[in-house]
Amino acid sequence: MESGTGSLPGDLALSQANPACVVGNVFEGNAGALAALLSDFEHIREAKYEPPEQPNSLTYGTYWCPLHKDVRASNGVEAYITGVSESVAFKRMTEGRTFAGAEWWWQDTTEGVDSPKEYHTDCDLHLTRDGNVKVHPSVSSVFYATPAQSPTVVFDQVTVSGDLSPPVPTKAVLSFPNVGQLLFFEGSLYHGVLHHPRPDPAHPARVTLLVNWWPERPNGPADLPSVYKSAISCIAISDPLLIQPVHNATLDAVFPESEIAEQVIPQCVVDWLSSNDGVSAVSFGFCPLEKGPA
Numbered sequence: 561m562e563s564g565t566g567s568l569p570g571d572l573a574l575s576q577a578n579p580a581c582v583v584g585n586v587f588e589g590n591a592g593a594l595a596a597l598l599s600d601f602e603h604i605r606e607a608k609y610e611p612p613e614q615p616n617s618l619t620y621g622t623y624w625c626p627l628h629k630d631v632r633a634s635n636g637v638e639a640y641i642t643g644v645s646e647s648v649a650f651k652r653m654t655e656g657r658t659f660a661g662a663e664w665w666w667q668d669t670t671e672g673v674d675s676p677k678e679y680h681t682d683c684d685l686h687l688t689r690d691g692n693v694k695v696h697p698s699v700s701s702v703f704y705a706t707p708a709q710s711p712t713v714v715f716d717q718v719t720v721s722g723d724l725s726p727p728v729p730t731k732a733v734l735s736f737p738n739v740g741q742l743l744f745f746e747g748s749l750y751h752g753v754l755h756h757p758r759p760d761p762a763h764p765a766r767v768t769l770l771v772n773w774w775p776e777r778p779n780g781p782a783d784l785p786s787v788y789k790s791a792i793s794c795i796a797i798s799d800p801l802l803i804q805p806v807h808n809a810t811l812d813a814v815f816p817e818s819e820i821a822e823q824v825i826p827q828c829v830v831d832w833l834s835s836n837d838g839v840s841a842v843s844f845g846f847c848p849l850e851k852g853p854a
Contacts, residue, residue: 702743737766
């Protein structure tokens with residue numbers, strides 16, 4: 561096992577081989593900006609507005625944030641998205657890709673009560689004359705609004721004609737929620753949430769803001785009504801390359817297929833975390849997996 565801290569790697573480009581990048585608090589030293597984002601975020605969440613379903617779209621429940629120089633952010637969430645999009649780290653991770661905008665939504669679960677988010681790939685699914693069309697975002701991300709035990713897991717797998725490729729993962733990244741922490745990953749990758757075998761009642765709420773960047777606007781996201789606009793049009797974030805880097809660790813260990821199927825944090829990670837406090841992310845290189853029951 562190797563672990564350490566230091567500057568983020570020079571090659572940040574996201575790909576299936578380099579599935580994810582985890583950075584620490586992008587509001588480090590800027591509590592006012594974080595409070596402004598969370599205030600607008602909470603206002604929209606509490607309003608329980610349901611975006612309308614878009615014609616011919618089989619995915620819905622998300623909002624659209626355009627990314628054009630002549631379009632001004634209309635609330636704290638859009639200001640946050642704009643700030644991240646303009647960061648040096650994001651531009652390095654996306655290798656000069658261009659984006660029409662970003663799709664955003666949230667997840668709010670109670671640990672130990674709600675089931676963890678199932679494994680899936682982010683996509684836009686819509687109907688055409690020739691059948692269903694499935695398209696993946698270019699980049700996906702998770703912003704953690706609360707501390708929690710249940711990590712996001714990203715595997716180096718994509719879906720091809722409904723099957724996972726490769727059939728068994730060779731690499732995965734676990735991102736443990738800390739307020740302000742930000743996880744980026746390639747938009748086509750298989751991911752989900754793992755639950756902790758012993759949930760901590762002190763941190764029951766797991767609230768995340770999800771943002772996906774798209775080269776063209778997909779069919780599903782809806783425009784946010786003007787009633788949810790605020791006076792916040794700019795939020796200063798710390799560029800992920802300039803913040804205190806997270807403690808990234810590489811753990812070569814067996815990840816049994818039974819634990820993957822149950823969406824539980826592998827026992828080897830639970831044991832390792834007990835003697836490594838403050839870890840924000842763990843990168844796995846898989847050893848040969850134990851076979852589950854046939």
